[in-house]
Amino acid sequence: MKLSTKGRYGLRAFIDLAVYEEEEPVSLASIAARQEISLSYLEQLMAKLKRAGLVESIRGVNGGYRLAKPAEEISVGDVLRALEGDLAPVECAGIRPDGENHCTGSGSCVSRIVWKRINDSINQTVDSIFIGELVKESKKA
Numbered sequence: 719m720k721l722s723t724k725g726r727y728g729l730r731a732f733i734d735l736a737v738y739e740e741e742e743p744v745s746l747a748s749i750a751a752r753q754e755i756s757l758s759y760l761e762q763l764m765a766k767l768k769r770a771g772l773v774e775s776i777r778g779v780n781g782g783y784r785l786a787k788p789a790e791e792i793s794v795g796d797v798l799r800a801l802e803g804d805l806a807p808v809e810c811a812g813i814r815p816d817g818e819n820h821c822t823g824s825g826s827c828v829s830r831i832v833w834k835r836i837n838d839s840i841n842q843t844v845d846s847i848f849i850g851e852l853v854k855e856s857k858k859a
Contacts, residue, residue, distance in 0.1 A: 721802060727755050728763040728801040729794065735773065736789045736853045743775075743782030763801060770800035790850035798844055805844065806837050 730753050738744045746764060750757040764783060767773045774786045785792065798805060 721798065723759075724763060724766075724801045725798050727753070727759065728767065729797055731755060731760055731763060732767065732772070732797050733849060733852050733856065735783055736785055736849050737856050739784045742780060743784050745782040748782075767797070767800050770796070772796060772800055785849075788850065789853050790848055792849045793845045794847040794849070794852075795841060795844035797849070805840050806833075807840065808833050 731749050734749045734753055735744050738748070746757060746760050749755070750760045753760075755763075764773060764775075768775060771786055772792060773783050775781070775783055795805070
């Protein structure tokens, strides 16, 4: 599986937000500067995260963004799925939760066992890492 810039930059920005939101809402301009991400691209990423209910925006002079719930309750998987969609390594009916079938040979395909195990491992890993842990790690550095 290879994440796009949406997933990579979005996760970096999300962690940055989690680190700096303790004092006040965080401006996108400050995240963009610290993470070296284009402000217009960051706005697109935050819109996706907001639609997913992971961040909320605060209007006004001291406005910005903050997490919609505690960092300890948000997994890396939540963030990546909000930005990337399904994290499955291949299009395969055997691993898709909706069971949608895009493969003509899925009934007799033994390789779907491989794809399902890889998919399960990816999801288990990203769902077991919480943003709160990453915030603590960033403060150690």
